[in-house]
Amino acid sequence: MxxxxxxxxxxxxxxxxxxxxxxxxxxxxxxxxxxxxxxxxxxxxxxxxxxxxxxxxxxxxxxxxxxxxxxxxGYYMDKQEKALRDKLAGSGVQVQREGDNLRLIMPGNITFQTDSAQIRGNFYDVLDSVSLVLKEFKDTSILVAGHTDSVGNDNYNQGLSERRAYSVKNYLSSAGIPSGRVQAVGFGERHPVASNSTDAGREQNRRVELELEPLR
Known part of the structure; x- marks a missing residue:
């Protein structure tokens, strides 16, 4: 034994x-x-x-x-990670691996203008690239998390972050990702990744994150 x-x-x-x-x-x-x-x-x-x-x-x-x-x-997520890194190289999107999950961090310079939930023109190409990978890897769930900078009051920013998340969710659905695979949530200004005292910091906080998790 x-x-x-x-x-x-x-x-x-x-x-x-x-x-x-x-x-x-x-x-x-x-x-x-x-x-x-x-x-x-x-x-x-x-x-x-x-x-x-x-x-x-x-x-x-x-x-x-x-x-x-x-x-x-693990192998399934390894392949998906490589596909996303290849597709998003040079786009400004960060691809982070957290165990068997992936996180795509999309900062404000490619996502949304201040006080807006309208997708920027150059963000469409990024979302199209992500959609191509997500259609290939069908056993992955997607959580779209919207975030804002600290300009404005808390309640307003919460609603703005939700509208941003749903803008991305709706675009992914229009690109062929089944809506049942995608959830959207807003976090308002609660989780900054940079200082809100500078324009550059606020731009980083005005972001969308996609959390990709394998369906088990």
């Missing part, structure tokens, strides 16, 4: 070794991490649910199934 546990651990760690798609260096990728975690969890379930005589086999089977499930989500 001890030797089998060591074998499962070795399997998990070997699954965690991969090549970074951007640098080409060997390391630990998100999909590989998921495979390793899934292998350990699957082995634990196998050990807990099998009879004594079948425990060794159940551990190995659970490890293999867990690795496939855990690695699959």
């Amino acid at each position: 001890r030797r089998l546990g060591i074998a499962v651990l070795a399997f998990s760690l070997s699954a965690c070794t991969t090549l970074d798609p951007y640098t080409g260096e060997k390391g630990v990728g998100n999909s590989a991490k998921g495979a390793g975690i899934g292998a350990i969890a699957g082995a634990a379930i196998g050990a807990a649910t099998a009879s004594k005589n079948d425990r060794d086999k159940a551990i190995l089977t659970g490890a293999a199934l867990g690795a496939a499930a855990g690695g699959g989500i």
Whole structure:
């Protein structure tokens, strides 16, 4: 049993070794991490649910199934992340990875003018690029979060942030993304990413963020 546990651990760690798609260096990728975690969890379930005589086999089977499930989500998001980075290169949009989730941060210089929920002309190309990727990766849910700078009162900014979020949601829907995959929410001025004391800072805060999460 001890030797089998060591074998499962070795399997998990070997699954965690991969090549970074951007640098080409060997390391630990998100999909590989998921495979390793899934292998350990699957082995634990196998050990807990099998009879004594079948425990060794159940551990190995659970490890293999867990690795496939855990690695699959990570691999799916790895591919989606690469597609978004390729499409949005040079656009000013930040692509951030948070575990198996992705966040697209779109600042005010490409999204909305002050006191406006009307999409800027140069923002359409960005949203079209995002839409192409989202149509390819159909098992992803999208949360559109609208934000404002601190100019104006709280209630007004809350409504403005909601209108901005719905402007983006409606455009994504018009571009072919099913509305059931997209939610919209406004946060007003509550979550600034820069100082509201300068024009440049307010422009960064006047933003939209898209949070992409795999459907499990």
